[in-house]
Amino acid sequence: MLRSILGKEELFEKIVYVIRKVLGDDVVGIVLFGSSVYMGMGRDIDLLVVIRRDIDVKEKLRLELEIARELRNDISRDRIFDVHVMSLKDFEQNLAPGSFLMGLALGYRVLLDKAGIEDRILDFLQKIASERYVLHNEYGTWNLSHFAYTTAKLGLKRKRRELEKPSYRNRYEYPGT
Numbered sequence: 001m002l003r004s005i006l007g008k009e010e011l012f013e014k015i016v017y018v019i020r021k022v023l024g025d026d027v028v029g030i031v032l033f034g035s036s037v038y039m040g041m042g043r044d045i046d047l048l049v050v051i052r053r054d055i056d057v058k059e060k061l062r063l064e065l066e067i068a069r070e071l072r073n074d075i076s077r078d079r080i081f082d083v084h085v086m087s088l089k090d091f092e093q094n095l096a097p098g099s100f101l102m103g104l105a106l107g108y109r110v111l112l113d114k115a116g117i118e119d120r121i122l123d124f125l126q127k128i129a130s131e132r133y134v135l136h137n138e139y140g141t142w143n144l145s146h147f148a149y150t151t152a153k154l155g156l157k158r159k160r161r162e163l164e165k166p167s168y169r170n171r172y173e174y175p176g177t
Helices: 002-026 057-074 088-094 100-106 117-129 144-164
Strands: 027-033 044-051 080-087 108-113 134-137 140-143
Touching: 002 027, 002 044, 002 057, 002 108, 027 088, 027 100, 027 117, 044 057, 044 088, 057 080, 080 088, 088 100, 088 117, 100 117, 100 144, 108 117, 117 144, 134 144, 140 144
Parallel strands: 044 080
Antiparallel strands: 027 044, 027 108, 134 140
């Protein structure tokens, strides 16, 4: 079990390294979400990449394809990387009921945060938890309000623990940082 946990941590560090290699200082947040978080490793790895500047749809698609290609080349050709790139402004606008970011209620993991990404997610989850939202899909019916409450509680607990432990330098740190 420990070996698989260490393998995931190394994978996450490599993901951050590759995305920072492609985007440089533009990237302000990387969030892992989807089945990779709430079901263990799924068939794909869903990533939300938040950048500081606004982009149009054409550039968004180009960046998503470039990042996915680099992740496959540098990490694993056997994995599917489902990359969603958005500006910080678009990220904030999508932290609303009905957007695809409602899925964060099922679980997420922040891999990089240079703009208070996790704080914004936790605020959003607390809002979702205070109302009634239910998702129906091919996997069943999900009470997103309940999951949002639990996920927010775990996220706040994790943040407190991280503040208490000493920091360490990421061994896959992007050169020049």
